[in-house]
Amino acid sequence: MEWLTNLVGQEWARGIGQLIGINVGFVAVLMIVAYTVLAERRVLGLIQGRLGPNRVGPGGIFQPFADLLKFIFKEEVTPSAATRFVYFLAPIIAITCALMPIIVYPFGPTVWLPGIGEFSLVIARFDIALLYVLGITSVGVYGIALAGWSSNNKYSLMGGLRASAQMISYELSLGISLVGVVLVSGTLDLYSIVEQQHGLHWNIWDFSRVPQFIGFITYLISAIAETNRVPFDLPEAETELVAGFHTEYSALKFALFFMAEYVNMFTVSMLAATLFLGGWQGPFLDIFPWLGVVWFLLKVTFFLFLYIWLRGTLPRFRFDQLMNFGWKFLLPVSILNVILTATWLFLK
Amino acid sequence: MIPLSWYLALSAVLFTIGVVGVITKRNAISMFMCIELMLNAVNLTFVAFSSYFGDVTGQLFVFIVMTVAAAEAAVGLGIIIAIFRNRESLNVDEASVLRL
Amino acid sequence: MYTFLFILFGGMAIGCAVAMVAHRNPLYSAISLIGVFVSLACLYMMLQAPFIAAVQVIVYAGAIMVLVVFVIMLLNVEEEVRRPLSLRYLVPIGVGLAAVLTAEAAFILKLPGASRVDMLGPQPSDVGLTASIGTGLFTEYLLPFEVTSILILMALVGAITLARRTTVSRLATGADADFKPTSPAPPDAVIKSGDTEATGRAFAKLQIEQEEAALPASGGEEGTR
Numbered sequence: 246m247e248w249l250t251n252l253v254g255q256e257w258a259r260g261i262g263q264l265i266g267i268n269v270g271f272v273a274v275l276m277i278v279a280y281t282v283l284a285e286r287r288v289l290g291l292i293q294g295r296l297g298p299n300r301v302g303p304g305g306i307f308q309p310f311a312d313l314l315k316f317i318f319k320e321e322v323t324p325s326a327a328t329r330f331v332y333f334l335a336p337i338i339a340i341t342c343a344l345m346p347i348i349v350y351p352f353g354p355t356v357w358l359p360g361i362g363e364f365s366l367v368i369a370r371f372d373i374a375l376l377y378v379l380g381i382t383s384v385g386v387y388g389i390a391l392a393g394w395s396s397n398n399k400y401s402l403m404g405g406l407r408a409s410a411q412m413i414s415y416e417l418s419l420g421i422s423l424v425g426v427v428l429v430s431g432t433l434d435l436y437s438i439v440e441q442q443h444g445l446h447w448n449i450w451d452f453s454r455v456p457q458f459i460g461f462i463t464y465l466i467s468a469i470a471e472t473n474r475v476p477f478d479l480p481e482a483e484t485e486l487v488a489g490f491h492t493e494y495s496a497l498k499f500a501l502f503f504m505a506e507y508v509n510m511f512t513v514s515m516l517a518a519t520l521f522l523g524g525w526q527g528p529f530l531d532i533f534p535w536l537g538v539v540w541f542l543l544k545v546t547f548f549l550f551l552y553i554w555l556r557g558t559l560p561r562f563r564f565d566q567l568m569n570f571g572w573k574f575l576l577p578v579s580i581l582n583v584i585l586t587a588t589w590l591f592l593k
Numbered sequence: 594m595i596p597l598s599w600y601l602a603l604s605a606v607l608f609t610i611g612v613v614g615v616i617t618k619r620n621a622i623s624m625f626m627c628i629e630l631m632l633n634a635v636n637l638t639f640v641a642f643s644s645y646f647g648d649v650t651g652q653l654f655v656f657i658v659m660t661v662a663a664a665e666a667a668v669g670l671g672i673i674i675a676i677f678r679n680r681e682s683l684n685v686d687e688a689s690v691l692r693l
Numbered sequence: 694m695y696t697f698l699f700i701l702f703g704g705m706a707i708g709c710a711v712a713m714v715a716h717r718n719p720l721y722s723a724i725s726l727i728g729v730f731v732s733l734a735c736l737y738m739m740l741q742a743p744f745i746a747a748v749q750v751i752v753y754a755g756a757i758m759v760l761v762v763f764v765i766m767l768l769n770v771e772e773e774v775r776r777p778l779s780l781r782y783l784v785p786i787g788v789g790l791a792a793v794l795t796a797e798a799a800f801i802l803k804l805p806g807a808s809r810v811d812m813l814g815p816q817p818s819d820v821g822l823t824a825s826i827g828t829g830l831f832t833e834y835l836l837p838f839e840v841t842s843i844l845i846l847m848a849l850v851g852a853i854t855l856a857r858r859t860t861v862s863r864l865a866t867g868a869d870a871d872f873k874p875t876s877p878a879p880p881d882a883v884i885k886s887g888d889t890e891a892t893g894r895a896f897a898k899l900q901i902e903q904e905e906a907a908l909p910a911s912g913g914e915e916g917t918r
Contacts, residue, residue: 331720372822376747383755387727390759394720394766406766413759433823595699598802600740603703605798607710607729609791614714620773622719622765626726629757630710633733636749644740647818649829652745653837656830659752660841664848666757670764671855677768 247362263348266368270347277542278507279309285553292557319496324397327493331395336494336501339388343508345381349374350515351436353525353537366525366538367436375433378516379420382471386412388505389473389480393490404489407564408473408480414571415470415477421579422464425586426520429454439524447523455589459582461521463575465551468513470571472506475556479564514548600641607634621673621683625666632662698739706732717773719765723758730754742821 250258283298283305290297299305323332353366371377386409393405426448430438442448448457470477481489491502518524522544525537562570611634614627636655643651677683679693709728716722730753737746764770819825830838 331724334724371743373743373747376744376751376823380747380750380755383751383759384727384731386755386759387762390762390766391724402766406763409759409763413756416755595695599699599703600736602798603706603736606707610707610710610714617714618773619776620719620770622761622770623722623773626713626719626722626761629753630713630726630729633730633753637733637736640737640740640742640745643820644742647820649820649825650834652742652821652826653829653834655745656748656826657837657841659748660845663752663757664845666760667848667852668855670760671852674764674768675855683768683770 262364263368267348270350270352270368271344274344274347274350274508274511275504277545278504278511279313281507281511281549282312282503283308284549285556288550288553289557292554313500316496316500321497322493322495324493326397328395328397331391332493333498335388335392335395336498336505337388338391339385339505340501340508342381342385342388343505343512346378346512349377349435351439351519351524352541354440354530354534356534356537365436370434370436373433374435375423375427375438375520378512379416379423382419382509382512383413383416385505385509386416388502389490392494392502396490396493398493401490401492404480404492408490411473411477411480411564411567411571412471414568415467415575418463418571418575418579419467419471421576421583422460422467423516423520424583425455425457425460428583428586428590429457435519435524439519439526442523442526444526445523445528447521447526449521455586457521457582457586459578459585461517463579463582464517464521466575467571467579468517469552469555470567472509472513474510474552476559476561477567479561479567510549510552511545514545514552517548518544597641597645601638604634604637604641607631607637619684619686621676621685621688622670624685625669625673629662629666632658695739699736702732702735702739706736717775719770719772720762723762723765726761727754727758730758740821741818744821744823744826 249261252258253261286308287297287299287305297305298308301307301311323329348368349371351365351367355363355365357363389412390405390409393401393403393408396402396405426438427433429448430441432438438448442451446453448454449461450456450458469475473481481491491499494502518541523540524544525541527536527540529536530540608631611627611631614630615624618624618627636658639651639655639658643649643655673683676688680688682688706729709725709732713722713725713729716725730749734746734749734754737743737749
């Protein structure tokens with residue numbers, strides 16, 4: 246953006262560029278999340294042998310807007326004995342911590358637009374991008390724990406505590422599964438990790454470096470547990486705990502929790518696509534750089550479909566089975582992956 | 594740009610607030626949290642010095658202090674839970690003798 | 694710009710710290726402490742130490758405080774009662790001494806020999822990047838690193854030992870603060886120390902037998918419709 250730099254100085258030009266990028270990214274992610282909700286209902290319907298919502302617009306395309314209007318106009322019911330400040334704070338924490346990792350998503354390679362010049366399709370490149378995402382996910386646990394506690398309802402409290410305990414247990418194997426990728430790539434910056442997986446040398450099956458399929462499997466299972474999805478969704482299952490930690494939330498606050506869950510799903514799918522499946526890498530990339538965005542979205546959509554598929558197919562774990570699995574099986578397997586990767590790298 | 598003394602002053606103020614908390618509070622968990630605040634104030638001093646003098650030793654020490662704080666949190670909260678199970682109260686004034 | 698950011702984050706840190714000490718409800722203190730940790734992480738970012746900032750958020754705000762919040766929720770810790778101050782004359786003495794200490798500190802900072810602390814701005818270097826911290830941690834400071842890992846192992850073993858319930862003693866006394874057993878304490882033949890599952894089963898069987906013996910000849914309850 247040469248003309249902008251000459252106009253307002255370099256710092257301001259970069260700031261304005263990033264602000265525009267944040268807005269575009271925010272809108273794009275929210276649109277994708279809204280249509281993920283619709284896709285979930287349609288695909289679940291197809292798996293269960295029925296049609297999902299298909300009335301609003303051709304094939305139900307405008308259903309997310311109908312849902313949004315419903316959430317806005319619903320009556321807000323606040324329990325009288327709830328702790329007011331914390332009750333209002335919890336969905337804010339949840340949605341903020343879900344949306345903050347958007348700035349490190351690597352949507353595509355360096356592209357060129359007339360009037361703007363060359364720029365890479367990532368909002369912020371910094372040295373610790375992966376740790377940033379892990380840290381924000383750790384803080385997101387508070388949204389659920391505080392929501393469960395402040396509702397003054399024993400089902401909410403149990404659901405909130407169980408969900409938080411599950412999330413912090415699976416955060417460990419999530420992080421350690423990613424250590425293998427970091428060892429192979431030598432950097433924590435997501436954009437550089439994608440750049441190193443050129444062509445079809447993706448981290449999951451690249452034998453010229455160390456292939457990470459064990460890490461991929463453990464990451465995927467930890468990610469599903471981290472986002473409280475089936476088969477790990479006991480804390481919010483309708484048959485068990487009414488609705489878990491968001492029992493007492495209605496209308497817009499519930500919509501914030503709902504959106505936060507789906508944005509979290511998008512974040513972990515993005516990490517899986519970026520770290521293990523090569524992000525925006527794919528064939529024909531040097532001819533059309535913009536094709537990178539298409540490959541990225543295809544891979545993320547594959548993981549979102551996998552989530553919905555699992556929801557339609559698997560029964561859920563009991564809570565002690567869940568914790569057993571996380572601590573006694575998944576954590577040792579991810580540590581084993583790190584040891585194997587480190588040994589392989591050392592012997593090269 | 595910011596002179597180093599500002600960071601040191603901020604760290605001293607945070608440390609003092611932590612000390613006031615430890616002396617004033619009677620709840621075991623609140624005292625524990627004020628101790629964590631004191632540890633963080635010292636961490637800020639370490640990082641400020643490391644950054645202004647270009648030496649990585651300060652940040653490595655912060656890393657180790659954080660690890661020690663995490664270990665202390667785990668064991669300390671275990672002790673607090675054990676005390677609560679026996680005495681049904683977290684008031685440290687009442688826990689001043691060994692018998693229940 | 695940097696001054697504004699420093700005043701913003703520093704003010705937030707001090708504000709949250711004062712809120713933490715002033716609140717009587719421990720959960721609000723915990724939330725304020727999380728605010729302190731996040732503002733300190735932002736200050737570390739300003740000091741060009743991004744790795745330490747990320748580790749601060751992950752370890753302190755994301756792990757230690759989650760533990761503290763869990764304990765507060767599980768133990769249902771109550772608010773502190775406001776006690777009357779017993780030694781009121783100490784407050785003005787304390788304020789006076791604090792003023793004396795601040796004056797001493799300001800005097801020391803203004804001495805000519807202390808010019809080094811007036812350095813403006815952190816040196817633009819890559820000391821804070823992950824690579825340099827990793828290099829230092831695994832070459833020059835390898836021994837503290839390994840000792841820290843043994844420390845964490847000790848803490849792990851200690852925490853598990855402290856948190857373990859000894860099921861045998863609860864069954865033997867048969868009394869608990871909020872649990873009223875409907876049957877007397879089981880005879881010693883039922884309790885096998887160490888095998889809690891078998892003991893539990895045997896005790897449950899004993900309890901069912903005693904309850905069935907205590908019931909009058911009912912059994913028509915379920916049959917009548």
